[in-house]
Amino acid sequence: MTTKTEEPVYVVDSLIAEDIDAYLEQHEHKTMLRFITCGSVDDGKSTLIGRLLYDSKMIFEDQLDALTSDSKKVGTQGQEIDFALLVDGLAAEREQGITIDVAYRFFNTEKRKFIVADCPGHEQYTRNMVTGASTADLAVILIDARKGVLVQTRRHSYLCHLLGVKNIVLAVNKMDLVDYKQEVFDKIVADYTAFAQSIGIESFTAMPISGFKGDNITKLSDNTPWYKGPQYAGLALVEHLETVEVLSSVDAEKPFRMPVQWVNRPNLDFRGFSGLIATGGVKSGDKIRVLPSGKTSTVSKIVTFDGDLDEAVAGQSVTVCFEDEIDCSRGSVISVADNPPQTADQFEATIVWMADEAMVPGRAYWLKLGTQMVSATVQEPKYEVNVNTMEHLAAKTLELNAIGVAEVTTDKQIVFEPYAENRALGGFILIDKMTNATVAAGMLHFSLRRSQNVHWQALDIGRQQHAALKNQTPAVLWFTGLSGSGKSTIANLVEKKLHRMNRHTFLLDGDNVRHGLNKDLGFTEADRIENIRRVGEVSKLMADAGLIVITAFISPFQADREMVRSMLPEGEFFEVFIDTPLKVAEARDVKGLYKKARSGELKNFTGIDSPYEAPRNPEIRIDTTLVSPEEAANLIVDTLLGDA
Amino acid sequence: MKTLTHLERLEAESIHIIREVVAEAEKPVMLYSVGKDSAVMLHLARKAFYPSPPPFPLLHVDTTWKFKAMYELRDKMAELSGMDLLVYHNPEAAEKGINPFDHGSLHTDMWKTEGLKQALDKYGFDAAFGGARRDEEKSRAKERIFSFRTQSHGWDPKNQRPELWNLYNARKAKGESIRVFPISNWTELDIWQYIHLNDIPIVPLYFAEERPTVERDGMLVMVDDDRFPLRPGEEPVMRSVRFRTLGCYPLTGAVESTAKTLPEVIQETLLTTTSERQGRAIDKDAGGAGMEVKKQQGYF
Numbered sequence: 001m002t003t004k005t006e007e008p009v010y011v012v013d014s015l016i017a018e019d020i021d022a023y024l025e026q027h028e029h030k031t032m033l034r035f036i037t038c039g040s041v042d043d044g045k046s047t048l049i050g051r052l053l054y055d056s057k058m059i060f061e062d063q064l065d066a067l068t069s070d071s072k073k074v075g076t077q078g079q080e081i082d083f084a085l086l087v088d089g090l091a092a093e094r095e096q097g098i099t100i101d102v103a104y105r106f107f108n109t110e111k112r113k114f115i116v117a118d119c120p121g122h123e124q125y126t127r128n129m130v131t132g133a134s135t136a137d138l139a140v141i142l143i144d145a146r147k148g149v150l151v152q153t154r155r156h157s158y159l160c161h162l163l164g165v166k167n168i169v170l171a172v173n174k175m176d177l178v179d180y181k182q183e184v185f186d187k188i189v190a191d192y193t194a195f196a197q198s199i200g201i202e203s204f205t206a207m208p209i210s211g212f213k214g215d216n217i218t219k220l221s222d223n224t225p226w227y228k229g230p231q232y233a234g235l236a237l238v239e240h241l242e243t244v245e246v247l248s249s250v251d252a253e254k255p256f257r258m259p260v261q262w263v264n265r266p267n268l269d270f271r272g273f274s275g276l277i278a279t280g281g282v283k284s285g286d287k288i289r290v291l292p293s294g295k296t297s298t299v300s301k302i303v304t305f306d307g308d309l310d311e312a313v314a315g316q317s318v319t320v321c322f323e324d325e326i327d328c329s330r331g332s333v334i335s336v337a338d339n340p341p342q343t344a345d346q347f348e349a350t351i352v353w354m355a356d357e358a359m360v361p362g363r364a365y366w367l368k369l370g371t372q373m374v375s376a377t378v379q380e381p382k383y384e385v386n387v388n389t390m391e392h393l394a395a396k397t398l399e400l401n402a403i404g405v406a407e408v409t410t411d412k413q414i415v416f417e418p419y420a421e422n423r424a425l426g427g428f429i430l431i432d433k434m435t436n437a438t439v440a441a442g443m444l445h446f447s448l449r450r451s452q453n454v455h456w457q458a459l460d461i462g463r464q465q466h467a468a469l470k471n472q473t474p475a476v477l478w479f480t481g482l483s484g485s486g487k488s489t490i491a492n493l494v495e496k497k498l499h500r501m502n503r504h505t506f507l508l509d510g511d512n513v514r515h516g517l518n519k520d521l522g523f524t525e526a527d528r529i530e531n532i533r534r535v536g537e538v539s540k541l542m543a544d545a546g547l548i549v550i551t552a553f554i555s556p557f558q559a560d561r562e563m564v565r566s567m568l569p570e571g572e573f574f575e576v577f578i579d580t581p582l583k584v585a586e587a588r589d590v591k592g593l594y595k596k597a598r599s600g601e602l603k604n605f606t607g608i609d610s611p612y613e614a615p616r617n618p619e620i621r622i623d624t625t626l627v628s629p630e631e632a633a634n635l636i637v638d639t640l641l642g643d644a
Numbered sequence: 645m646k647t648l649t650h651l652e653r654l655e656a657e658s659i660h661i662i663r664e665v666v667a668e669a670e671k672p673v674m675l676y677s678v679g680k681d682s683a684v685m686l687h688l689a690r691k692a693f694y695p696s697p698p699p700f701p702l703l704h705v706d707t708t709w710k711f712k713a714m715y716e717l718r719d720k721m722a723e724l725s726g727m728d729l730l731v732y733h734n735p736e737a738a739e740k741g742i743n744p745f746d747h748g749s750l751h752t753d754m755w756k757t758e759g760l761k762q763a764l765d766k767y768g769f770d771a772a773f774g775g776a777r778r779d780e781e782k783s784r785a786k787e788r789i790f791s792f793r794t795q796s797h798g799w800d801p802k803n804q805r806p807e808l809w810n811l812y813n814a815r816k817a818k819g820e821s822i823r824v825f826p827i828s829n830w831t832e833l834d835i836w837q838y839i840h841l842n843d844i845p846i847v848p849l850y851f852a853e854e855r856p857t858v859e860r861d862g863m864l865v866m867v868d869d870d871r872f873p874l875r876p877g878e879e880p881v882m883r884s885v886r887f888r889t890l891g892c893y894p895l896t897g898a899v900e901s902t903a904k905t906l907p908e909v910i911q912e913t914l915l916t917t918t919s920e921r922q923g924r925a926i927d928k929d930a931g932g933a934g935m936e937v938k939k940q941q942g943y944f
Contacts, residue, residue: 020907023914105785266697316656431813
């Protein structure tokens with residue numbers, strides 16, 4: 001067992017025993033580096049990480065005992081210690097012998113603390129690698145010396161580059177299995193150099209290593225004397241990791257930006273804005289600007305539990321106070337006054353899709369960027385990237401693990417910077433409004449000119465004046481339910497009743513709108529969303545004009561109804577769920593559509609081969625098996641007018 | 645420009661996490677177990693909101709079998725931080741007299757796992773901070789910082805939300821909740837060092853002192869009160885001991901030690917070769933996957 005007898009070289013055990021205060025002093029001043037290891041099981045990735053932990057004594061004796069016995073039972077290294085078993089976490093993964101998720105590992109050397117994101121390398125785990133790379137200062141790309149640059153090497157490199165990881169280590173592993181030959185190493189480095197340049201990787205550091213035998217991991221190995229030559233880095237892996245520049249130091253050189261997380265207001269005399277400084281630094285007395293309002297002020301103090309600070313830098317969580325009372329809340333960004341970030345509502349972005357359910361172009365998702373949360377839609381991708389060849393492919397949507405470039409539109413202006421300049425103000429996630437799952441990650445490239453050039457025209461007569469003249473509160477009664485549920489019948493009765501009461505109304509009916517405004521739309525999921533979006537916009541204009549709008553559309557998707565709800569002021573949107581069981585609606589089949597759908601003549605028919613998502617908390621629910629259309633109409637009118 | 649130390653970066657990250665929860669959750673709570681990890685987590689919460697007190701209560705899911713010294717520190721820290729302290733006892737466990745001597749693993753299930761679920765349901769908390777660290781145990785190494793729980797408090801390790809950059813998704817449906825682990829990226833050494841640097845109060849049991857102990861099943865157990873049923877031939881003996889982790893006193897093994905200061909404790913910790921949770925019986929249940937199974941059932 002050669003692996004167990006080798007003495008780790010950089011562990012400072014003696015200092016711990018001899019002078020603990022000196023050791024603590026040293027540990028206190030360590031910096032931190034986060035890195036990601038990319039490679040598949042075959043490249044010896046887990047073995048390398050296991051060795052780093054083992055060599056830095058991050059494995060305790062009882063774990064080692066378990067490891068030794070496990071190695072004999074399920075290990076792949078015969079009687080030797082299988083380091084890979086140390087880092088394969090979840091039970092299911094151990095059984096299958098694969099790493100499914102991102103695992104985070106920790107080890108220390110004299111100079112630094114390290115956090116390693118251990119990610120699986122297969123193509124079906126692209127999302128995991130993207131996750132790991134999002135916080136990495138550095139990436140270690142592992143190559144099996146016997147195999148050279150493979151498709152997966154290219155994929156891993158592309159993903160790290162995409163996520164903006166600037167420091168790349170090309171670790172040519174398993175050098176022991178190619179007799180430590182310089183020619184093998186040189187050939188791989190030459191191949192990789194050509195590839196790296198083609199995708200825009202400016203520089204990388206190549207090293208010949210053996211995770212299994214320990215060559216060039218903590219110190220230079222006698223097995224590769226040629227590696228000391230001037231054309232090589234000539235550093236052991238750990239030496240390099242200890243000295244490479246960390247991301248927060250780079251961020252500190254940029255202009256000051258701090259997304260506001262929380263307003264701290266314990267009493268009337270104190271008002272501070274709390275956040276994590278994304279880039280740059282701030283001093284008391286600095287002129288700042290708050291976005292999106294654009295208002296300026298001066299920093300009066302920087303408050304922390306440990307006393308006020310004169311200065312704070314990127315990576316610190318602080319609370320900042322201003323000299324003036326200006327508008328600033330969660331989602332605002334505090335910036336240096338003379339060099340603020342931009343605001344926009346339409347962007348080009350790279351999207352990494354992370355959910356089993358494919359992206360739906362035009363659907364509204366939540367978009368979280370920094371501390372801003374807005375509603376956003378993604379258009380059909382301009383192209384998808386083949387992650388193995390970097391070719392651009394035509395695409396209508398993005399499936400799980402697909403990466404593409406698309407236009408993103410937000411429902412209000414957000415403060416942003418291109419991802420390449422600022423990870424914190426350029427990286428975002430998309431959240432499904434129904435399931436609340438994180439479905440995508442994205443990186444903003446730039447804002448599209450259109451949104452900068454289309455401005456809102458300020459009008460003198462607004463929605464309040466319109467409504468006041470009509471002496472009524474505008475509202476949208478949004479009927480939803482299956483085909484044949486009774487939407488149109490009840491909606492028609494509701495309008496008649498309101499009309500008799502001198503209310504100004506307008507009924508938008510699904511079939512009628514499709515003859516005019518929406519006659520270019522079909523019944524695919526994307527077209528249905530666009531159908532609802534347009535009706536929503538028209539309803540909003542009519543409500544702005546002071547009308548009570550009644551709409552009767554199947555509108556099967558919760559997310560789309562929520563999209564319309566978000567267009568209107570609170571309290572003006574009434575979701576009216578005409579709840580008729582499918583059996584009953586199908587039995588009625590007034591238009592003969594169910595029959596056609598059942599025979600396959602009609603595709604994408606709601607309730608048959610397309611889902612209906614029932615409202616969770618509708619303002620009004622009508623069970624048509626219990627009340628007549630007349631009773632239903634009365635109930636809706638009473639609820640609307642507040643007489644219920 | 646100065647480069648932040650690893651502890652400064654960890655502190656800033658944890659504070660950011662705690663503030664995100666307060667900004668996005670409706671009713672957060674901090675699970676407080678009085679141990680050293682809880683001590684650091686509480687200290688970070690106080691830093692996050694200073695000069696305001698942390699805008700959420702502390703919740704201690706108690707088993708009635710903790711060390712006396714833990715109850716003392718718990719009450720003192722609640723007062724010092726200006727936070728409300730909620731103490732929850734599972735009434736069923738109390739009624740049945742569940743205890744660590746007679747009921748084995750049922751003791752943990754009833755008082756802690758069930759007690760926690762009941763307490764969260766009773767108060768309707770939708771986000772609960774916990775002091776777990778990724779370096780403690782294998783299944784924790786893969787758990788998210790924002791760990792999503794179903795209505796029945798279950799954890800599905802295969803269906804975790806991706807967590808990118810420092811963007812956390814705290815959205816959930818009614819009845820669902822999240823467990824949040826702000827000190828995920830801290831190691832045991834970081835915790836000790838931070839306590840040392842910030843002078844954070846911890847339970848004196850972490851330091852060596854002469855204490856009455858008996859040796860039982862290969863473990864040194866402290867006789868903390870007269871509920872401890874001595875077996876024939878057992879006689880408490882004064883030994884200089886301390887504790888590496890704190891839990892229910894009959895289940896927590898002491899180590900013989902003379903470390904009376906924090907640097908000495910840290911020194912001993914670093915030189916010892918037995919991993920931290922070995923003092924506790926809980927991980928050994930159900931083989932190597934013990935903690936993963938417990939977490940799926942709703943244990944923290």
